[in-house]
Amino acid sequence: MENLKIGIVGAGIQGISNALFLQKKGFDVTIFDKEEPGSPVASYGNAGHFSPYASLSLNRTDILADVPAMLLSSTGPLALKWNYVPKMIPWFIKFILNTSKKKMMHTAKNMHQILDLALPAYDELFDEINLEGLVENNGILYIWNNKDLKSRELEIEVRNILGVKQQLVNKHEIHDLEPNIKPFYHAGVYYPYARHARNPKKILLKFFELFLKKGGKFSKSEVKNINFDNEEKPILEMESQKITFDKLVIACGAFSKKLTDKLNEKIPLDTERGYHVHFKNCDHLLKRPVIFSNRGFGISPMEQGLRVVGTVEFGGLQNPLSKNRIKNLINNAKYMLGDLPEHEDEWLGFRPTLPDFLPVMGPSKNYKNVFYCFGHHHLGWTLGPISGKIVSGMIAKENTNLNLDPYSSLRFS
Ligand SMILES: Cc1cc2nc3c(=O)[nH]c(=O)nc-3n(C[C@H](O)[C@H](O)[C@H](O)COP(=O)(O)OP(=O)(O)OC[C@H]3O[C@@H](n4cnc5c(N)ncnc54)[C@H](O)[C@@H]3O)c2cc1C
Numbered sequence: 001m002e003n004l005k006i007g008i009v010g011a012g013i014q015g016i017s018n019a020l021f022l023q024k025k026g027f028d029v030t031i032f033d034k035e036e037p038g039s040p041v042a043s044y045g046n047a048g049h050f051s052p053y054a055s056l057s058l059n060r061t062d063i064l065a066d067v068p069a070m071l072l073s074s075t076g077p078l079a080l081k082w083n084y085v086p087k088m089i090p091w092f093i094k095f096i097l098n099t100s101k102k103k104m105m106h107t108a109k110n111m112h113q114i115l116d117l118a119l120p121a122y123d124e125l126f127d128e129i130n131l132e133g134l135v136e137n138n139g140i141l142y143i144w145n146n147k148d149l150k151s152r153e154l155e156i157e158v159r160n161i162l163g164v165k166q167q168l169v170n171k172h173e174i175h176d177l178e179p180n181i182k183p184f185y186h187a188g189v190y191y192p193y194a195r196h197a198r199n200p201k202k203i204l205l206k207f208f209e210l211f212l213k214k215g216g217k218f219s220k221s222e223v224k225n226i227n228f229d230n231e232e233k234p235i236l237e238m239e240s241q242k243i244t245f246d247k248l249v250i251a252c253g254a255f256s257k258k259l260t261d262k263l264n265e266k267i268p269l270d271t272e273r274g275y276h277v278h279f280k281n282c283d284h285l286l287k288r289p290v291i292f293s294n295r296g297f298g299i300s301p302m303e304q305g306l307r308v309v310g311t312v313e314f315g316g317l318q319n320p321l322s323k324n325r326i327k328n329l330i331n332n333a334k335y336m337l338g339d340l341p342e343h344e345d346e347w348l349g350f351r352p353t354l355p356d357f358l359p360v361m362g363p364s365k366n367y368k369n370v371f372y373c374f375g376h377h378h379l380g381w382t383l384g385p386i387s388g389k390i391v392s393g394m395i396a397k398e399n400t401n402l403n404l405d406p407y408s409s410l411r412f413s
Pocket residue numbers: 009010011012013014015032033034035039041042043044045046047048049050051221222223224251252253254255256273274275276309310349350351352373374375376377378379380381382383
């Protein structure tokens with residue numbers, strides 16, 4: 001088992017975490033990515049939250065009633081690229097079917113199962129690198145006004161049912177935590193045990209260096225196709241070479257569908273596009289990430305300055321960046337903090353999302369030597385190491401005490 005050769009497609013947080021946990025088990029691992037690690041994909045530009053409390057996803061009972069108002073509002077979090085709507089209709093239908101109370105709780109329970117293990121899994125990897133202040137332990141704060149209180153009550157109730165620790169805070173407590181925020185809020189929730197990354201890219205690159213130091217190999221190449229030899233071993237096909245592995249992990253985030261389609265599996269993966277901008281030299285204004293729930297955006301203090309992050313835009317992988325979503329982030333940031341300097345670094349990234357808001361982790365339906373690890377939507381940064389630990393355990397045929405069936409791609413067949 002130890003000498004098995006494993007190929008991983010994707011050098012985002014999922015691919016690299018899989019690689020590090022596979023190496024811990026003694027496997028010989030090669031990562032393939034069409035870009036250099038740390039390129040501006042989702043694992044680079046996210047809000048940097050390590051958010052083990054975030055079990056309630058977007059497939060929730062209140063969402064459908066709120067969508068029209070969200071779409072019409074220029075300050076709201078939701079947007080569409082109309083040219084992509086026809087392509088996304090099957091995904092939307094499946095999503096709507098997943099917003100019943102039962103499905104919402106199914107997702108929340110199974111997200112909670114892995115989120116609860118997310119920070120200890122990170123610590124296993126952090127123990128092996130020099131973090132140099134790249135992770136801060138000041139918690140994460142959500143604030144809201146008295147509009148949409150039903151949604152806030154639902155979030156609190158679901159987290160209570162699941163036993164998620166949450167500290168409700170009033171106006172004064174919010175002010176004490178974050179005195180620079182304009183007093184537009186009425187209440188909030190604080191997660192003191194949550195952490196945030198001051199630079200997700202640097203953390204990713206430190207993990208990547210560790211991978212190379214442990215003998216891991218990297219090839220900058222796009223995997224175009226996957227074939228199989230007569231022992232069912234996967235053969236990765238690139239532009240100018242083909243390489244056979246004993247096992248393969250597909251961890252291409254929102255781009256994974258291109259490869260799973262080639263494996264004749266119809267997995268309804270699509271993307272929720274998200275954006276960020278930076279306000280340089282302003283990170284002293286906040287002590288921790290703050291999210292304004294009513295408008296669905298957040299601001300994280302990072303090495304690059306304040307990173308303002310938000311938007312769920314349905315528009316696929318090909319459409320260009322939307323300038324009005326950038327404007328939305330800038331206006332929201334100024335609403336929260338008042339005057340800010342000129343913004344920098346307009347970034348668009350792709351959250352990989354299944355319509356039931358659970359990731360896909362486990363063997364492929366048709367090929368026993370291919371494993372999947374993608375679809376972690378808004379939580380892929382938090383869930384990198386625990387997902388790597390789970391999938392590497394599956395490959396090593398280890399027993400876990402977890403119920404892993406909910407993450408199987410078989411749920412779509
Ligand atoms: C705006 C925004 C904010 C977010 N904030 C947070 C947050 O605060 N906390 C959190 O937990 N999560 C957050 N997320 C979600 C998180 O960033 C993603 O879920 C996560 O980064 C996905 O990681 P990944 O490794 O699966 O995919 P990616 O990071 O997209 O990496 C996939 C890699 O696969 C490569 N690839 C694709 N196809 C091929 C191919 N055919 N051949 C070779 N290589 C290929 C790509 O080049 C890429 O490097 C956020 C996401 C966005 C967009």
